[in-house]
Amino acid sequence: GDSVTQMEGPVTLSEEAFLTINCTYTATGYPSLFWYVQYPGEGLQLLLKATKADDKGSNKGFEATYRKETTSFHLEKGSVQVSDSAVYFCALSGGGGYQKVTFGTGTKLQVIP
């Protein structure tokens, strides 16, 4: 079945540091890939997405590129802020020709001033 593996956290960075959160996936077919973010006390919200190979999703300074050859969708940001502290989830959908979404286990990011 479909699966998503993302790096374990927590990740602690100083403000303005470079962020990478790794995500790899296993899926049949041609899935869409997503990054969701969950701020403390809230539900998940979409951060960015890519629907086909080589697409780059970007939002709020974050970006991720859909790499079919390495089955990866790593999240990056050049300079993190304290307000980026949250849990980040990598996800895929449509791998099995299906509307179900498969989520990774989440990576907690803490940014310190």
Next chain:
Amino acid sequence: DVKVTQSSRYLVKRTGEKVFLECVQDMDHENMFWYRQDPGLGLRLIYFSYDVKMKEKGDIPEGYSVSREKKERFSLILESASTNQTSMYLCASSQSGGYLYEQYFGPGTRLTVT
């Protein structure tokens, strides 16, 4: 502003009680989902619905049932709550053709079963 609302943010119930969790979306979405979120396990799909009165089991349906009588409302039912159902429950919705479209989440209900 699109919205998914859940009936309670926090709920405390006793073992054996019947528990109803309600979710309402205002986006006219066809698909609705119930997940539970546990530390180290991420989100696990309990049930989803792609139309009124239609439902499909997710990965962990045991001990749960669902109801969708109206397009905008999707209810999760714990027939006889147990302590291992203590968790955060998240509702989500999406457009049809969902593999292309993101899911919109409610704020979650933190359920404690004592």
